[in-house]
Amino acid sequence: MKKLQTDTFFSKVSFLSSSVNDIVAVGPESFYATNDYYFTDFIMRFFEMFFGLKWTNVVYYSPGAVRQVATGFHNANGIAMSNDQRYIYIVDITGHTINIFEKHADWSLTPVKVVQLETLIDNLSVDPLTGDIWTAAHPNFFKLFAYNTEDLPGSEVIRIQNIHSDNPIVTTVYANNGSVLQASSCAAVYDNKLLVGTAFHKALYCQL
Numbered sequence: 001m002k003k004l005q006t007d008t009f010f011s012k013v014s015f016l017s018s019s020v021n022d023i024v025a026v027g028p029e030s031f032y033a034t035n036d037y038y039f040t041d042f043i044m045r046f047f048e049m050f051f052g053l054k055w056t057n058v059v060y061y062s063p064g065a066v067r068q069v070a071t072g073f074h075n076a077n078g079i080a081m082s083n084d085q086r087y088i089y090i091v092d093i094t095g096h097t098i099n100i101f102e103k104h105a106d107w108s109l110t111p112v113k114v115v116q117l118e119t120l121i122d123n124l125s126v127d128p129l130t131g132d133i134w135t136a137a138h139p140n141f142f143k144l145f146a147y148n149t150e151d152l153p154g155s156e157v158i159r160i161q162n163i164h165s166d167n168p169i170v171t172t173v174y175a176n177n178g179s180v181l182q183a184s185s186c187a188a189v190y191d192n193k194l195l196v197g198t199a200f201h202k203a204l205y206c207q208l
């Protein structure tokens with residue numbers, strides 16, 4: 001019986017982890033994870049993108065428990081938690097949005113608001129002092145996948161202030177055409193310094 005329960009648990013974990021992209025820890029042994037595709041098969045993923053299906057999700061994991069807590073994203077990607085630990089921020093990269101959810105005591109999530117952005121933002125980080133959201137974006141998704149040394153994928157760093165207010169302030173703090181930094185995927189600040197990471201290129205360290 002114990003064995004059966006363990007097998008059921010792991011088959012559920014594998015079913016709910018079709019394509020884990022990012023996680024945010026919410027306890028010593030628990031976390032939320034985003035899946036950026038619904039399908040695991042390459043051809044099916046092509047159709048998923050082509051038809052713009054909004055089937056990807058966010059899953060909550062803890063020892064012995066796993067369940068879907070949010071769905072309806074084109075490609076759920078970066079995920080982070082607000083400094084007061086009340087909200088979870090979820091990127092839908094091809095949907096061009098950051099989705100704010102309220103986190104409840106039973107770990108369920110309810111939608112609060114959606115912030116629309118222009119570029120394709122990837123991972124998120126939250127400034128530990130101000131609560132501002134820092135993220136790196138891909139100005140052009142196609143250039144990321146069809147890598148061409150003559151036409152490099154660029155980089156962008158975006159800061160979002162007051163995301164919970166009616167008028168969040170979105171600032172492009174850094175932008176480059178690929179000559180310095182290609183395919184930026186995460187940005188984090190600490191002590192007036194900015195660190196920008198990339199999907200396959202180098203990292204950039206800046207003084208703010």
Ligand SMILES: *[C@@H]1O[C@H](CO)[C@@H](O)[C@H](O)[C@H]1NC(C)=O
Pocket residue numbers: 021022077122123185186197199
């Ligand atoms: C950022 O996102 C990319 C792709 O979406 C992922 O492969 C990578 O592990 C992430 N990096 C961090 C630091 O979260």
Ligand SMILES: *[C@@H]1O[C@H](CO)[C@@H](O)[C@H](O)[C@H]1NC(C)=O
Pocket residue numbers: 177178179
């Ligand atoms: C990219 O930016 C650099 C520096 O700003 C510039 O010298 C270069 O001509 C640009 N390259 C392209 C392809 O636009």
